[in-house]
Amino acid sequence: MTTLTHLVLAFAALLPTAGGVEAPPPAKLLNVVATTPDLAALARAIGGAAVDVKALAKPTEDPHFVDAKPSLVVTLNRADMLIEGGAELEMGWLPPLLESARNDRIAAGSPGRVSASTGIRMLEVPTSFDRSKGDVHSMGNPHFLLDPVNVRLVVTQIAQHMAQVDPASAALFRDNLKNFLATLEVKAAAWQKELEPFRGAKIVTYHKDFVYLAERYKLEVAETLEPKPGIEPSPIHLAAVIGTMRAQKVRVILVQPFQNRKTAETVARQTDAVVLDMPQQPGVKPNTATYFDLMDSLVHTLATALQEKK
Amino acid sequence: MRPMFRLGVLLCLAGTAGAQQSPDSTARRQQRMLDSLAAALTAVQGKLDSISSAPPPAAPARTSGAYMNVSFVGLTDFAWSSEKDLGALQVGDHEPHVRGFAIPNAELALDGTVDPYLKAFVNIVHKLDANGETGVELEEMYFLTTSLPHNLQVKGGQFFAEFGRQNPQHPHSWAFADQPLALNRMFGPEGLRSQGLRVSWLLPTSFYTEATVAVLNSAGTTTWSFRSDESAQIHAGAPVDRAVRGVGDMLYVPRLATSVDLSETQTLLFGVSGAFGPNNSGDAAKTRVYGADVYWKWKSPTARKGFPFVAFQGEGLVRRYDAASRTAVDAFRVALPAATLKDDGAYAQVQWGIRPMLVAGLRAEYATGNGVVAETPFTTAERANRNRYSTNLTWFPTEYSKFRIQYNYDHRAWVGNDHTVLLQFEFLLGAHAAHKF
Numbered sequence: 001m002t003t004l005t006h007l008v009l010a011f012a013a014l015l016p017t018a019g020g021v022e023a024p025p026p027a028k029l030l031n032v033v034a035t036t037p038d039l040a041a042l043a044r045a046i047g048g049a050a051v052d053v054k055a056l057a058k059p060t061e062d063p064h065f066v067d068a069k070p071s072l073v074v075t076l077n078r079a080d081m082l083i084e085g086g087a088e089l090e091m092g093w094l095p096p097l098l099e100s101a102r103n104d105r106i107a108a109g110s111p112g113r114v115s116a117s118t119g120i121r122m123l124e125v126p127t128s129f130d131r132s133k134g135d136v137h138s139m140g141n142p143h144f145l146l147d148p149v150n151v152r153l154v155v156t157q158i159a160q161h162m163a164q165v166d167p168a169s170a171a172l173f174r175d176n177l178k179n180f181l182a183t184l185e186v187k188a189a190a191w192q193k194e195l196e197p198f199r200g201a202k203i204v205t206y207h208k209d210f211v212y213l214a215e216r217y218k219l220e221v222a223e224t225l226e227p228k229p230g231i232e233p234s235p236i237h238l239a240a241v242i243g244t245m246r247a248q249k250v251r252v253i254l255v256q257p258f259q260n261r262k263t264a265e266t267v268a269r270q271t272d273a274v275v276l277d278m279p280q281q282p283g284v285k286p287n288t289a290t291y292f293d294l295m296d297s298l299v300h301t302l303a304t305a306l307q308e309k310k
Numbered sequence: 311m312r313p314m315f316r317l318g319v320l321l322c323l324a325g326t327a328g329a330q331q332s333p334d335s336t337a338r339r340q341q342r343m344l345d346s347l348a349a350a351l352t353a354v355q356g357k358l359d360s361i362s363s364a365p366p367p368a369a370p371a372r373t374s375g376a377y378m379n380v381s382f383v384g385l386t387d388f389a390w391s392s393e394k395d396l397g398a399l400q401v402g403d404h405e406p407h408v409r410g411f412a413i414p415n416a417e418l419a420l421d422g423t424v425d426p427y428l429k430a431f432v433n434i435v436h437k438l439d440a441n442g443e444t445g446v447e448l449e450e451m452y453f454l455t456t457s458l459p460h461n462l463q464v465k466g467g468q469f470f471a472e473f474g475r476q477n478p479q480h481p482h483s484w485a486f487a488d489q490p491l492a493l494n495r496m497f498g499p500e501g502l503r504s505q506g507l508r509v510s511w512l513l514p515t516s517f518y519t520e521a522t523v524a525v526l527n528s529a530g531t532t533t534w535s536f537r538s539d540e541s542a543q544i545h546a547g548a549p550v551d552r553a554v555r556g557v558g559d560m561l562y563v564p565r566l567a568t569s570v571d572l573s574e575t576q577t578l579l580f581g582v583s584g585a586f587g588p589n590n591s592g593d594a595a596k597t598r599v600y601g602a603d604v605y606w607k608w609k610s611p612t613a614r615k616g617f618p619f620v621a622f623q624g625e626g627l628v629r630r631y632d633a634a635s636r637t638a639v640d641a642f643r644v645a646l647p648a649a650t651l652k653d654d655g656a657y658a659q660v661q662w663g664i665r666p667m668l669v670a671g672l673r674a675e676y677a678t679g680n681g682v683v684a685e686t687p688f689t690t691a692e693r694a695n696r697n698r699y700s701t702n703l704t705w706f707p708t709e710y711s712k713f714r715i716q717y718n719y720d721h722r723a724w725v726g727n728d729h730t731v732l733l734q735f736e737f738l739l740g741a742h743a744a745h746k747f
């Protein structure tokens with residue numbers, strides 16, 4: 001038993017220091033954690049001054065491949081609310097973090113947990129589970145925030161959950177939601193108008209991550225540089241992509257920061273196309289901190305390139 | 311949102327109208343304006359209420375998974391070595407033991423949520439031994455609480471003890487095809503696992519600090535340094551089998567781990583562990599194992615599929631095995647004196663994720679025993695000096711399969727140098743496994 005006694009003493013010795021490290025927060029803000037910066041931006045818009053929002057993934061990081069770092073366990077342990085994309089976007093890294101975080105305020109099914117994909121009409125839901133088709137998401141393509149109609153559902157859901165978790169600020173959340181939806185209506189019309197002249201235009205993307213944007217604005221994704229979702233581009237496949245791009249006169253390739261720009265540039269050189277930096281996360285490009293600024297930037301970048309390459 | 315727009319227009323009109331009219335008519339006008347404002351507001355409110363109170367559209371008919379996730383990992387090896395008896399070099403249970411082909415690990419993993427309070431995990435392992443015979447074992451089976459107060463968490467059942475970094479990992483998460491020598495020496499071919507309870511506490515510090523203590527049964531083949539049937543390989547005496555007399559006969563495994571993010575791209579994890587329990591060299595003999603581990607990882611801020619990255623991992627272990635005076639297992643007339651057998655070992659490895667799905671690895675390690683070996687009439691290979699240097703290259707066609715080639719240069723005291731080449735192929739069927747850090 002001496003061993004056990006030593007252990008107990010050793011851990012007891014840690015107690016006072018441990019208790020003294022955490023400083024009380026200056027104000028009682030709702031601690032909101034979002035898995036990705038785009039969801040965090042929506043949470044900030046709705047939560048306003050009543051919330052403190054953190055994102056687990058960095059803006060430049062592939063949201064499928066975030067490291068389950070111990071610091072994220074601490075962040076999740078302190079959270080009053082967790083907003084995830086859902087639809088298996090975070091399945092490679094979020095489950096072990098949640099297991100270690102031991103925080104039932106953000107357990108699935110509690111008011112503190114928002115799964116943004118709930119209620120979204122998902123595109124590309126596979127009819128069968130078959131990994132010979134690549135790393136397909138069994139619940140559909142999870143990159144749905146590029147469609148403003150989906151964002152309406154997501155922010156409404158966030159506002160509802162925030163009001164449940166923090167009823168005292170419910171009026172604020174509702175006002176912010178009102179303003180957000182009002183702005184969204186105006187903005188969505190402007191984006192529609194800006195991309196309207198390019199209805200039917202063909203684009204090439206690296207991954208299948210712009211399908212919602214394409215569907216909303218009636219663009220056509222002619223090819224992806226990845227032969228199948230999550231599969232590295234092969235020379236044979238790239239040759240086919242180049243062939244398609246030349247035949248169909250596709251002049252833009254959309255890439256995100258964590259995708260292989262060199263591969264895209266090689267294809268672009270051989271097809272007289274332009275590689276467009278289209279980060280889906282706010283904050284990668286200057287002045288894109290909010291969802292509206294981000295979409296303004298994406299739509300404008302795309303429209304300008306399609307105009308120039310027409 | 312047209313009512314909102316109308317509202318704005320009304321407010322503007324109200325402002326300009328008020329400035330130009332006589333006081334009397336202004337009052338009436340303002341009243342009318344206010345009335346219509348109120349009406350407009352009610353309309354906005356109604357619309358918003360209908361949005362925010364509308365139930366979210368029905369969830370998709372199909373959700374991922376049923377009540378549990380099922381996955382299967384198949385691991386096949388091809389091995390060749392300058393040592394004919396490969397089993398003498400590759401002593402881990404999930405390593406090839408013969409020249410040629412081997413299936414050292416085929417793992418059926420089940421996990422899921424039991425109820426609002428518990429999750430559960432089961433690992434059933436099949437393996438072919440050196441003679442091609444199939445063995446099946448329940449490797450892990452435990453529950454884990456999900457909602458205890460005060461940041462506590464309890465794990466119960468049979469599980470790998472949370473000692474150091476690699477011991478709790480399953481073979482498919484290892485960076486090399488084989489277990490580090492030091493772990494094999496201290497915890498045997500299977501690693502340290504047993505039946506028991508583990509309590510963990512996430513400390514309320516601003517950075518990650520977690521304290522865990524496991525209380526486990528100390529007897530069995532998977533408690534190598536304790537009351538293990540194979541303990542004769544360590545202390546060379548006839549094992550003393552006896553029943554558990556009290557809580558002092560349990561195995562205690564404490565661990566304290568802490569981690570900080572050094573920068574946006576670098577994370578450091580540091581841990582100290584211990585394992586304390588009785589051994590069966592005598593009636594009251596004890597073993598103490600101490601360990602320290604460090605893990606550092608850098609990952610590019612624009613990593614594609616997590617690449618490129620560089621990760622360093624190192625562990626050092628020290629064992630103090632208090633062997634009681636005992637009868638030599640292979641010479642019944644020889645009495646071995648009581649002694650403290652001192653062993654230690656360490657490894658350091660670097661992994662370089664060069665580009666997506668390609669990882670190179672380098673590992674250096676040693677294991678040594680000292681104390682009374684020279685004075686005893688025997689020397690056990692289990693405690694002799696050994697150094698090993700390994701390098702490997704792993705290619706992942708996708709996240710669900712991998713090919714690995716590894717070369718080991720091995721130096722064993724009194725035996726000599728050996729060269730071993732290991733080829734490994736692994737596949738995953740079923741649920742996507744989550745990656746622990």
Ligand SMILES: [Zn+2]
Binds near residue numbers: 092
């Ligand atoms: Zn994965």
